[in-house]
Amino acid sequence: xxxxxxxxLIEVTGNIGLIETFPGVCFEVYLxxxxxxxxxxxxxxxxxxxxxxxxxxxxxxGFESRQDFDFFKNLIRxxxxxxxxxxxxxxxxxxxxxxxxxxxxDIETLGLVPxxxxxxxxxxxxxxxxxxxxxxxxxxxxxxxxxxxxxEALVSLGFQSKQVRSIVARLPRDLTLxxxxxxxxxxxxxESTS
Numbered sequence: 001x002x003x004x005x006x007x008x009l010i011e012v013t014g015n016i017g018l019i020e021t022f023p024g025v026c027f028e029v030y031l032x033x034x035x036x037x038x039x040x041x042x043x044x045x046x047x048x049x050x051x052x053x054x055x056x057x058x059x060x061x062g063f064e065s066r067q068d069f070d071f072f073k074n075l076i077r078x079x080x081x082x083x084x085x086x087x088x089x090x091x092x093x094x095x096x097x098x099x100x101x102x103x104x105x106d107i108e109t110l111g112l113v114p115x116x117x118x119x120x121x122x123x124x125x126x127x128x129x130x131x132x133x134x135x136x137x138x139x140x141x142x143x144x145x146x147x148x149x150x151x152e153a154l155v156s157l158g159f160q161s162k163q164v165r166s167i168v169a170r171l172p173r174d175l176t177l178x179x180x181x182x183x184x185x186x187x188x189x190x191e192s193t194s
C-alpha cells in the first residue's frame with residue numbers, strides 16, 4: 001500500500017498531478033482543487049494517498065491533510081460510495097465544511113455536489129452523523145412519497161416515527177413498497193435484538 005508520497009509536482013492535467021518522487025519515477029495522482037491551488041509546478045508536495053485497485057485500472061487519490069484522508073476513508077465505507085464519488089465530494093467541500101454540513105443535517109448543501117442525489121446526501125449524513133457524534137435530525141430528512149407511506153405503515157404498527165424515518169432513509173431505492181416495509185421490519189428487529 002502506498003500511504004504517503006513526497007516529491008515534486010511536475011505536471012498537472014485537470015485534477016491529476018504527476019509527482020516525481022526521485023528521478024525517473026512519477027506517480028499519477030488525483031489531487032483536490034485546494035491542494036492544486038496551493039502548489040505551483042516544480043514545488044514539493046507531501047500527500048496522504050489511497051490506492052484503489054480495480055480489474056482494469058489502478059487509481060491513486062491524494063490528500064494534503066490527514067483529516068481529509070480520514071474523511072475520504074469514512075465516505076468510502078458507506079455502501080454505494082466509491083472512491084471517485086468520495087473524492088468528488090471532498091474536492092467540492094473540504095473535510096471541515098463537510099463536518100459542518102453533516103452536523104447541521106444540511107442535505108440541500110451536500111446535494112449541490114455534482115452527480116450526488118439527495119437520497120445519497122441523506123445517506124451520507126445519516127451514516128456519518130454517529131461518527132461525528134451528532135444524531136441526525138430525522139424529522140427534517142426529505143423522504144419520497146413512497147418512503148413516507150412506508151413510514152406511515154410502520155408508525156400505524158406502533159413504531160416511533162423518528163426511528164422508522166431513519167431506517168427508511170437507509171433502504172435501497174429500487175425496492176417495491178412491500179419490500180421496503182419487510183426490509184424495514186427486519187432492520188428494526190435486528191436493531192432491537194442487538
